[in-house]
């Protein structure tokens with residue numbers, strides 16, 4: 213089943229258009245990577261899916277229902293969680309309080325969901341009472357992903373989950389994303405780290421200057437000269 217369908221969207225900030233006629237789809241169970249250089253428009257597309265931005269043309273459909281133009285508060289209960297670039301955790305609140313906030317739209321089974329988060333990220337369980345602002349960068353990223361899982365989403369949107377992390381933590385975070393997907397959550401991830409993204413993704417799209425220029429299976433993209441030349445230093 214197609215879970216998410218982005219169909220020919222244009223997106224602008226005021227009068228400045230940054231996305232042109234972008235289409236992509238995500239099928240239930242997949243991990244899909246949205247790749248592109250700095251400023252290509254990846255974050256803009258995620259924000260158009262999850263709420264703050266409204267497309268000026270085209271459609272965003274989730275489970276067949278139009279969601280283009282809905283706010284984040286309206287989108288979360290439908291089954292979409294967004295882990296933003298920069299994490300945006302509440303630094304003065306504890307790890308546990310941050311996780312509870314992630315469940316605001318769906319409190320049923322909150323304890324079980326928290327157990328699942330701790331199972332995936334044992335480091336968070338060791339630090340439930342710690343102020344989130346004092347966590348390391350990697351732990352904060354784990355908390356941001358964990359908070360996203362607390363709404364029990366069908367679709368997890370991840371924006372640059374690996375950004376700024378030490379290589380060993382990048383591996384941990386991608387392993388966790390892979391596990392989250394294997395346990396049934398569909399994932400759309402935005403990444404500049406093409407190697408890692410294509411290792412865990414089923415399919416991908418390449419965004420260049422606001423337009424989707426290429427799409428294919430992870431293997432096809434990893435072998436494509438245009439991807440290797442642009443992003444892998446080939």
Ligand code: ATP
Nearest residue numbers: 225230248249250251252253254255256257297404
């Ligand atoms: P990065 O990997 O650097 O985060 P990105 O691919 O996610 O880049 P976006 O953040 O979506 O790119 O930005 C796409 C374009 O939109 C850029 O030219 C950027 O300057 C512009 N842009 C982003 N946010 C705003 C804003 N709030 N107002 C005006 N222009 C914006």
